[in-house]
Amino acid sequence: MDKQTTSYDEYVKDEAFLREYNAYQAKYATNIRESDKVLINLVREAFSRHDASKGPFKLLDIGCSTGNLLLHLKNLVPGLELVGGELAESSLEVCRSNPSLKGIRFERLDMLDIDYESEFDVIVANAVAVYFYWDEYAKAARSCNRALKKGGTYLAFEWIHPFRHQDITITETTIGHPKGLRICFRPMPKVASVFEEAGFKQVTFHPFELPIELPKPGFDEEVVSYTVKSADNRNLCFRGTLFQPWCHLSAIKV
Template sequence: MASVTPHSPDPVLEEYKRLAADYDRRWSFYVEASVQETLARFSVSAEDRILDVGCGTGVLLSRLCGRVPPERLCGLDLCPEMLAVARSRLNKGVLVRTGCAEEIPFEDETFTVVVSTNAFHYFLDAERALREMLRVLRSGGRLVITDWCDDYAACKICVRVLRLWSCTPIRIYGRQDCADLLENAGVQAVRVDRYRVGWVWGLMTAVGTKA
């Protein structure tokens, strides 16, 4: 998914602009698998109001359509080209907006679920992004974050290569560091699951509740 930071390095945003039209085909296995793993770790109902931060081409939102009314689904991403693909695949009732995780353009306590998949490693200020996610989340709402996991050697190598190749300040966390980060932000009942997608990608999904 595209980076959702307000001051993203140009190479990151430019890369996602270039990839947008072909992104789903190129990354279909990884995206579908990581979205499936994410959705398996939290339940939704027709009464939920859900924000996908770093929604990219809208794959996760498309999987929620039919389970949640489209007008109760929202997506946020920094890359207009990725959002154009999302709009083409999603029900017209789904709201998708250009914006970043550190300055989420919604009112306080708007959502019952805030989810972010495959974007957190691009957030330059993770603490601020978490504060924003919690700000727009209602009391008792669920925060769900899926991202690369630093506990896997293959992910460590991939991050080093990407930093050198794109000069991008990517940061990934291990399971315990992720749990600590969320708990320090005030998230309660944090559970972090680790798993593999293919032979390269070691991921984790963190689920917690706002007090």
């Protein structure tokens, strides 16, 4: 894949894929993802520390897709001022036309250059930065830091693992992404260093384990998540042949 053509750029311009993906996302409007439940609880924790005398608690979901996480936050954590940022125009159209998302503002925003300064109490990047090269990843961290208020919280969900010296970038070619989709497996120490250099403290990792079992796909062309039971009865999450080291990340702006 050409270094100058980044996967996230290709992703947001692939309208055929996005139509299928947006339709796939519809089921999570009623069934909350287990990983989203963790994010919602982390948002609750941040909200519980909020001083209402300093104004409304503002949250930006950057890379919000069709707005499922924002919908659940609206329903489960009342009192938040919610903003959805997304590059894919088709996803923004879905959000803006959904009456269940009324009251949430949606904008075309790029995580690498968020056009706000000291605006938000929380920024959530839910399975977004997993596609970035390291230089883009560091730029995204700086961009989010700039857009957060002092003491604000950055929350993310991506592939992060504890093996210090194993830094992996793959190109996954599937029916959905015939040209290949870049996915990065990042070591925790290097991620922590990037966020500390960007102006964050208390960089904390929460490795995610699915509390439910997911069936294997019915045919090998279908590359989706499924679980394998470990010897100690944990649900290990795979995608095709790959183990997925999903992890929640939280960090506080200095």
